[in-house]
């Protein structure tokens with residue numbers, strides 16, 4: 372704990388409960404079974420990922436769920452030095468494989484054809500030369516009971 376140059380330098384442990392909501396709960400249940408699902412509005416010809424209960428264009432309730440093909444493109448990406456569990460120094464597995472680069476791991480916003488939105492995925496290969504627009508194959512890893520992680524592998 373310190374107060375240097377008028378800034379407070381410390382950390383606060385926070386505990387919270389994130390409620391998924393109706394669409395989010397179904398989305399993650401489907402993910403546990405290996406499916407990426409979106410909701411679709413036929414009036415507007417648009418699918419939403421993450422799924423929404425109401426179309427943001429026409430405000431109709433969305434009851435139609437469609438499976439999203441697990442191929443997308445990198446829309447944006449970033450490198451981080453802490454894994455999902457907050458540990459520093461790369462990926463949780465610590466194996467130094469090609470899902471780590473100089474102690475960093477990479478996350479990307481992956482978008483899918485015909486879908487509004489996308490998924491944040493951890494990139495699991497070739498992370499040293501990521502490029503926007505590169506095709507990826509998306510997969511779902513079940514990390515613990517009822518916890519999933521979306522991962523993407525650079526094609527080719």
Ligand SMILES: [Zn+2]
Pocket residue numbers: 412413414415416426427428429430431
């Ligand atoms: Zn609509």
